[in-house]
Each structure stands twice: as structure tokens, then as C-alpha cells.
Amino acid sequence: MNKEKLPFRRGDFLLSGVLLFAAAVIGFYSLRLPSGTRARITRGNDTLHIADLPVATSYSIEAEGNGIHLIVEFDGRKARVAYSSCPDQLCVRAGWLGRTGSTAACVPAGIVLRVEGGRSDVDAVLR
Amino acid sequence: MKDPPTEKSSRDGTAHKAAICALLVTIALLLGFLESLIPLPVPGLRIGLGNLATLFALYFFSFSEAAAVSLTRCLLAMLLYGGAAQFPFSLGGALCALGCMLLTKRCGAFSEFGVGIAGAAAHNAAQICVAAILYATPAFLTYLAVLLPLSLLTGGVTALIYHLLVRALQPAFRAAGIKGNALIR
16 A cells, blocks of 8 residues: 555644634533432333432332333432343443433433532532 | 447446446445444444445446435445344435545545545544434544544555556556446556
């Protein structure tokens, strides 16, 4: 193979820079999100389970949607999909969720695990 | 003396193009299946090798052929192994990737690497946006902090494979009379 240079153009570097900058801004914003106070499991519009975080003792519950079986685990301030019988395993690989807004969704089952709360309506309490 | 183009040769050209597009769809489906067997550490991340077919169609034919290849691939992937639940995600991703690839290619400031990266980033961003809308969860968008930098890598790999393939196959393309506007000089 001859040693021909790859045909990069200026726009390629500009696009890469824009994408990295956008990712850095989103990453900075997401790291500032507080820990959640509630974990909610939904299937469509139905809420299947709500756990107040942190949980005193770790436990797990089962959920089922479209013939797909999930096991959701709660431990301390975090929750995760520990098992799913779906083939892609995306929700399982999302891992432990603890920050407000963090979400794991099993698309084929239509089941979503979402961490909520963590934002107070008041800035501070003076005593 | 060369014969003037006849209705028959025109029909043959269309049939030739349709046959190549069908071949591209088949290759994309096969690559998509093989790719699904490769475990990746980040959930939702795909290398996007199926995008190679769209890149080929976009550079060697035109937008309509690229759109046909991309949409047919989505439909067949749903029927073969995707399932209806994933279809809005794959369709949204494919349409956005196609649009961004067309824009970056037409713009002229990007090489096939820029076009490939734009396609990969748009595909990931669109899928996350579809998830955020379908599940009414804007927090999904924070996941782009991971997916956007990785799409530089995946789009770059796809474009590199395209570049090396076109360079290697250039003599064969010329011999077959295929005139892509991306033949490497």
C-alpha cells in the first residue's frame, strides 16, 4: 500500500471540536446534578414501584413488560436494572443510577427506571 | 463508433444501479448483524458499520439512492431482528444521519471522515432525542456527553474503512465503468 496521506479537510477538525465542546458542556451540566431522592419504575404511563432513596436495606423487585422479565435492585442511594431477559441488555449496562434524572430504559419491555427529586424548592434553611 | 444511448441501455443502467443498491442493503444488514455480536462497553453505542453502505450510496450515486439504501435497511432490520419497539429509534437515527451526511458532503468543507463523523454523531444524537421524547425524559440527553466523543471514533473508523475500500477497489471500479464522485485521486 502506498503511503498516501488521509484526505482530512479543515471542516473535519472544526466538526470534531464542536462535538467535543458540546459533549464537555453536557458532561459538566450532568455532573452538577444532585443525588436523587426517589427511584421510580414505570411501564408506559403506569408507575409500578417507587422507592425513597436512600433505602435502609438493599432489596430487589421484579417487573414484566411485553413478555420481558426485569429485576430492579435498590441499594443505598442508588438503583439499577440487575437483570433483563431482553437480548440487547442496554438497561442492565446502564449500571447504578444515583443522580437526579439518570434513567435506564428497556425499550422492548417499555419499562423505565428513573431517579428523581434531589432539588429543594428552597435554597437554604436558617436556624 | 460508439452507439448512442438507447432506451435499453438506460433501463440497464437503472437495473444496474438498483442491483448495486440491493447489494449495499444486504451488506449493511450483514454488517449490522455482525456488529451486534461485538460487545461494547458503553450501552447504546454502535460502531455503525452499516453506515458504510449509506456512505457508498451517497458518494457513488446520489441522495435518493442513499435514502433508499438507508430506509430499506431500517425496515428490513426491523423485520429480521429489530422488532417494532426499536423502529422509531433506528428510523430517527437513520434519517438524521442521512440529512447530516448530505449537508456535510454538499458543503464541500468536509472529507469523507467529516461526513462519516457527522453521520455517526447525528445518528446517536437522534436516537437519544427519540428516547427523551418517547419517555418524556430530557435527562437522557446527558448521555450525549459520552456518545458524542465516541461518535468521533466510530464515525472515523467507518470513514477509514470506506476510504481504504474505495482506494483498494478503485481499479476494479474503473474497469467496470463505475464513476463515483468520490474515487480517490
